[in-house]
Amino acid sequence: MKTVYITRRETFNAAHKLWNDNWTDEKNEEVFGRCSNHNWHGHNFTLYVTVKGAPHPDTGFVINLKDLSEIIKDEIIEQLDHKNLNLDVPFLKGVLASTENVIIAIWDRLREPVSKAGGELVKLKLVETENNYVEYYGGREPF
Amino acid sequence: MKTVYITRRETFNAAHKLWNDNWTDEKNEEVFGRCSNHNWHGHNFTLYVTVKGAPHPDTGFVINLKDLSEIIKDEIIEQLDHKNLNLDVPFLKGVLASTENVIIAIWDRLREPVSKAGGELVKLKLVETENNYVEYYGGREPF
Amino acid sequence: MKTVYITRRETFNAAHKLWNDNWTDEKNEEVFGRCSNHNWHGHNFTLYVTVKGAPHPDTGFVINLKDLSEIIKDEIIEQLDHKNLNLDVPFLKGVLASTENVIIAIWDRLREPVSKAGGELVKLKLVETENNYVEYYGGREPF
Amino acid sequence: MKTVYITRRETFNAAHKLWNDNWTDEKNEEVFGRCSNHNWHGHNFTLYVTVKGAPHPDTGFVINLKDLSEIIKDEIIEQLDHKNLNLDVPFLKGVLASTENVIIAIWDRLREPVSKAGGELVKLKLVETENNYVEYYGGREPF
Amino acid sequence: MKTVYITRRETFNAAHKLWNDNWTDEKNEEVFGRCSNHNWHGHNFTLYVTVKGAPHPDTGFVINLKDLSEIIKDEIIEQLDHKNLNLDVPFLKGVLASTENVIIAIWDRLREPVSKAGGELVKLKLVETENNYVEYYGGREPF
Amino acid sequence: MKTVYITRRETFNAAHKLWNDNWTDEKNEEVFGRCSNHNWHGHNFTLYVTVKGAPHPDTGFVINLKDLSEIIKDEIIEQLDHKNLNLDVPFLKGVLASTENVIIAIWDRLREPVSKAGGELVKLKLVETENNYVEYYGGREPF
Numbered sequence: 001m002k003t004v005y006i007t008r009r010e011t012f013n014a015a016h017k018l019w020n021d022n023w024t025d026e027k028n029e030e031v032f033g034r035c036s037n038h039n040w041h042g043h044n045f046t047l048y049v050t051v052k053g054a055p056h057p058d059t060g061f062v063i064n065l066k067d068l069s070e071i072i073k074d075e076i077i078e079q080l081d082h083k084n085l086n087l088d089v090p091f092l093k094g095v096l097a098s099t100e101n102v103i104i105a106i107w108d109r110l111r112e113p114v115s116k117a118g119g120e121l122v123k124l125k126l127v128e129t130e131n132n133y134v135e136y137y138g139g140r141e142p143f
Numbered sequence: 144m145k146t147v148y149i150t151r152r153e154t155f156n157a158a159h160k161l162w163n164d165n166w167t168d169e170k171n172e173e174v175f176g177r178c179s180n181h182n183w184h185g186h187n188f189t190l191y192v193t194v195k196g197a198p199h200p201d202t203g204f205v206i207n208l209k210d211l212s213e214i215i216k217d218e219i220i221e222q223l224d225h226k227n228l229n230l231d232v233p234f235l236k237g238v239l240a241s242t243e244n245v246i247i248a249i250w251d252r253l254r255e256p257v258s259k260a261g262g263e264l265v266k267l268k269l270v271e272t273e274n275n276y277v278e279y280y281g282g283r284e285p286f
Numbered sequence: 287m288k289t290v291y292i293t294r295r296e297t298f299n300a301a302h303k304l305w306n307d308n309w310t311d312e313k314n315e316e317v318f319g320r321c322s323n324h325n326w327h328g329h330n331f332t333l334y335v336t337v338k339g340a341p342h343p344d345t346g347f348v349i350n351l352k353d354l355s356e357i358i359k360d361e362i363i364e365q366l367d368h369k370n371l372n373l374d375v376p377f378l379k380g381v382l383a384s385t386e387n388v389i390i391a392i393w394d395r396l397r398e399p400v401s402k403a404g405g406e407l408v409k410l411k412l413v414e415t416e417n418n419y420v421e422y423y424g425g426r427e428p429f
Numbered sequence: 430m431k432t433v434y435i436t437r438r439e440t441f442n443a444a445h446k447l448w449n450d451n452w453t454d455e456k457n458e459e460v461f462g463r464c465s466n467h468n469w470h471g472h473n474f475t476l477y478v479t480v481k482g483a484p485h486p487d488t489g490f491v492i493n494l495k496d497l498s499e500i501i502k503d504e505i506i507e508q509l510d511h512k513n514l515n516l517d518v519p520f521l522k523g524v525l526a527s528t529e530n531v532i533i534a535i536w537d538r539l540r541e542p543v544s545k546a547g548g549e550l551v552k553l554k555l556v557e558t559e560n561n562y563v564e565y566y567g568g569r570e571p572f
Numbered sequence: 573m574k575t576v577y578i579t580r581r582e583t584f585n586a587a588h589k590l591w592n593d594n595w596t597d598e599k600n601e602e603v604f605g606r607c608s609n610h611n612w613h614g615h616n617f618t619l620y621v622t623v624k625g626a627p628h629p630d631t632g633f634v635i636n637l638k639d640l641s642e643i644i645k646d647e648i649i650e651q652l653d654h655k656n657l658n659l660d661v662p663f664l665k666g667v668l669a670s671t672e673n674v675i676i677a678i679w680d681r682l683r684e685p686v687s688k689a690g691g692e693l694v695k696l697k698l699v700e701t702e703n704n705y706v707e708y709y710g711g712r713e714p715f
Numbered sequence: 716m717k718t719v720y721i722t723r724r725e726t727f728n729a730a731h732k733l734w735n736d737n738w739t740d741e742k743n744e745e746v747f748g749r750c751s752n753h754n755w756h757g758h759n760f761t762l763y764v765t766v767k768g769a770p771h772p773d774t775g776f777v778i779n780l781k782d783l784s785e786i787i788k789d790e791i792i793e794q795l796d797h798k799n800l801n802l803d804v805p806f807l808k809g810v811l812a813s814t815e816n817v818i819i820a821i822w823d824r825l826r827e828p829v830s831k832a833g834g835e836l837v838k839l840k841l842v843e844t845e846n847n848y849v850e851y852y853g854g855r856e857p858f
Contacts, residue, residue: 042471060241098632185328203670346527384775489813614757
C-alpha cells in the first residue's frame with residue numbers, strides 16, 4: 001500500500017510558566033530558571049500534525065486538509081491561542097505546562113476527531129522557540 | 144554499520160489544479176474548494192530527497208551530492224519547473240495532481256537512477272506551502 | 287512625532303505567465319524563458335504591507351492590525367489567491383503579469399481603503415520566490 | 430564617506446496583554462480582541478538593532494558586534510526575556526504594551542549606550558509573530 | 573510509556589575542506605570539486621540534538637534543556653565554533669571532514685555525557701547549507 | 716515615475732578570518748576574539764542585490780533577473796564561493812575581510828556591470844549569520 005504522510009501546520013501564541021506547586025519558590029527557580037517567572041512569559045508556538053494513509057483514488061487525498069485544519073482549530077488553536085496554558089485551558093488543568101506535557105495533551109485531544117474524519121494521527125511536533133521543539137508519536141518509539 | 148541519512152533540497156515552481164474528470168464542476172468545487180479553480184493556481188514546491196548508506200572510506204560520502212543533485216534535476220526539476228503539473232508532464236499523465244500523488248510519482252521516477260548511482264532512496268518530502276507538506280518512504284511505514 | 291512603521295504579512299498562491307501579446311512565441315520565449323510556458327506556472331506569493339503613523343495614545347496602535355488584515359484580504363487575497371493572474375483578476379486585466387506590475391496594481395488598489403481606515407500606506411514588498419522579490423513605495427524613491 | 434549599516438539580532442520570550450486601564454472590560458475586548466485576554470498571552474520576540482557608520486581602518490568594523498550584543502543584552506534582553514511586559518519591566522511602567530510602544534521604549538533605552546560605544550543607532554525592528562512586525566527610526570521618516 | 577522526543581538546536585561556524593591525503597590534487601578536485609579548495613571554505617553549521625524519554629512527573633521534562641545545551645556547548649560547540657575542522661579539532665584528527673563523518677564523530681562524543689545526564693541520545697541532524705543536511709541515529713536505521 | 720525596487724538573492728560559502736597584520740597575535744585576539752582563529756573559520760553568506768527603475772512597458776521588468784543573476788554569478792559568486800576571502804580573491808587583496816569591507820568591495824565590483832545591463836544598483840545586503848548582517852547603499856545614507 002502506498003502510504004503517504006501528510007502534515008498540517010498551525011500556530012498559536014500563549015503564556016505559560018514552568019511551576020511545580022509542591023515545591024518552594026526557591027526550588028522552582030533552581031530547576032526551572034527564568035521559565036518559572038511568577039508573572040509568566042510566552043511563546044509563538046507552532047504545531048505540526050501528521051496523518052498517514054493511502055491517497056484516495058477519487059481525490060488523491062490522504063485526508064482533506066481543510067477538514068484536518070478545522071479539527072486542529074476547533075480542538076486546539078481555539079483553546080490555546082492567546083491563552084494562559086496554566087490558567088485558561090480546561091484540558092490542561094492540573095498539568096505542569098512543559099512542552100512535553102502539552103504535546104501529550106494535544107495528542108489525546110486530537111486522536112479521536114482525526115480518526116472520525118478518516119485519518120490516522122501518527123505524529124505531532126510542537127515548536128516552542130527556534131532552539132527547541134518536541135515530537136510525539138502517541139507513545140510509540142520509531143527510533 | 145554506521146548508516147547516515149543525507150538529504151538534498153531542490154525547488155520548482157509549477158501550476159496545477161485539483162480536479163476529478165469524472166465529477167461535475169459543482170462536485171469538484173465542493174470537494175477541492177479554491178484548489179479546483181478552472182484557470183489553475185500554483186506554488187513554489189520544495190523537494191527534499193533522502194538517501195541512506197555508510198560513508199565511503201575514501202570520500203566520506205554516502206553519495207556524491209553533485210551526482211544526486213544532477214539526477215534530481217534531470218529526472219524531476221527539468222520536468223516540473225515552470226510547468227503545469229496537469230498538462231505538461233508525461234510522467235504525471237492521468238494522475239490527479241494532489242501533492243500525495245505527485246510525491247509517489249516522483250519516487251517511482253527517482254528510485255532507479257539513485258540506485259544506479261550507488262544510493263538507496265529512503266524518503267521524499269514535498270513542501271507545497273508553509274502550512275502543508277507530504278512525506279513518502281516508498282510505501283513503507285516507519286511509524 | 288514618534289512615527290512607527292507597522293507591517294502585516296499575507297500570502298496567496300497563484301498561477302501566471304510572462305507573456306507579451308504583441309510578440310511571437312519565439313520572442314516571448316527568448317525574453318521570458320521558462321516563465322513564458324504556455325500552460326502557466328505558479329508561486330506562493332508573500333505580501334508585506336507597511337503603514338506608518340504615530341501610535342494612538344488610547345490603543346498604542348498605528349492601525350488596528352485586524353482592520354489592516356481585513357482590508358488586505360478583501361481587496362487583494364480574495365482576488366488573487368488560487369487564481370490565474372493573467373486570466374482571473376479584473377484589476378490586472380491588460381497588465382503584463384510581472385511581479386513589478388503586480389505590486390504597482392496592488393498599491394493602487396490598497397492605498398485608498400488603507401487611508402480610509404486611518405493609515406498611511408508607505409511600502410509594499412512582494413516575494414515571488416526565495417530568490418527574488420520587489421518593493422514599491424508608491425513611486426517614491428527613498429534611496 | 431562609505432557608510433555601512435550593520436544589524437544585530439537578539440531574541441526574547443515574553444508575556445503581555447493589550448489593555449487600557451481607562452476602559453471597561455467590554456471596550457478592551459472590543460478593541461483588542463483576543464489580545465486583551467485577562468490572563469495574558471505571549472510571543473517569541475525578535476529584535477533587530479541597526480547601527481550605521483564608516484568601517485574603522487584598523488578593524489573593518491562599524492562597531493564591534495560583541496560590544497553591541499552586550500549592550501542589547503544588558504539593556505533589553507535581560508529586562509524583557511521571560512518577563513511580563515505589563516508587570517515586570519521598570520522602563521515599561523505605565524506603557525500600554527503594544528509592539529509600537531515597546532519599540533519606542535527600547536529605542537529610548539538603547540540610543541545612549543550605543544552612542545557611548547561609538548555607534549549611531551538608526552533603526553530598530555521588532556518582530557512579534559511571523560505575520561507582523563514594527564520598525565522605528567527614532568521618529569524619523571525615511572519614507 | 574509516553575515517550576516524547578525533545579530537540580535542542582545549536583550553531584557553529586567553521587572552515588573545512590574535503591580532501592583525501594592519499595590522492596593527487598587532480599583526483600581531489602575531480603571528486604570533491606570546489607569543496608577541495610586548498611585554502612578552505614566554510615559554513616554556518618546548525619546542529620539538532622534529539623533525546624527521548626518519558627516526561628518526569630515532577631518537572632514535565634524528558635531532560636532539562638539547560639543541561640542538554642551545556643553538554644552540547646562544552647563537548648561540541650566549544651570545540652568546533654570558529655575552528656578549522658581539518659586542523660583544529662582533536663576529536664576529528666585523521667577524519668576526512670565530510671558532514672557524514674563529522675556527524676558520526678559528534679555522536680560518539682555526545683552519547684555518554686547525555687546518558688550521564690539521564691537522557692537517551694537518539695538522533696542528530698547537521699545542516700551544512702540550506703540545500704543539504706545529514707541525519708544520524710547512532711547507526712540504527714528507522715527507515 | 717513608478718519606480719520599483721527588485722532584489723535578487725545569491726549565496727556563497729567561504730572561509731575567512733578577521734586579522735590586522737599590523738597587530739600582534741594578542742591584540743588580534745583581544746579585538747577579534749574567536750574570529751581571529753589562525754586556521755580560519757567560515758560562513759554561508761547570503762547576498763541580496765537591489766536594483767531600481769521603472770518597469771519596461773514591453774516586459775514589465777526593471778531588469779531581466781536572468782541577466783542580473785548572471786552578472787552576480789560572474790562577478791561575485793564565481794570569485795567568492797568555496798574560497799578563502801583573505802587569500803583567494805584578487806579584488807579583496809589587502810582588504811581586512813570584515814563583512815563591512817567585503818560588502819563595499821562587492822558594490823565597487825557590481826555597480827558598473829549592473830549599469831551596463833541597464834539597471835541602477837541601489838542597495839546590497841550581506842548576511843553572515845542568522846544574527847548579523849550588513850547593508851550598503853553605495854555610501855549614501857537614506858536614514
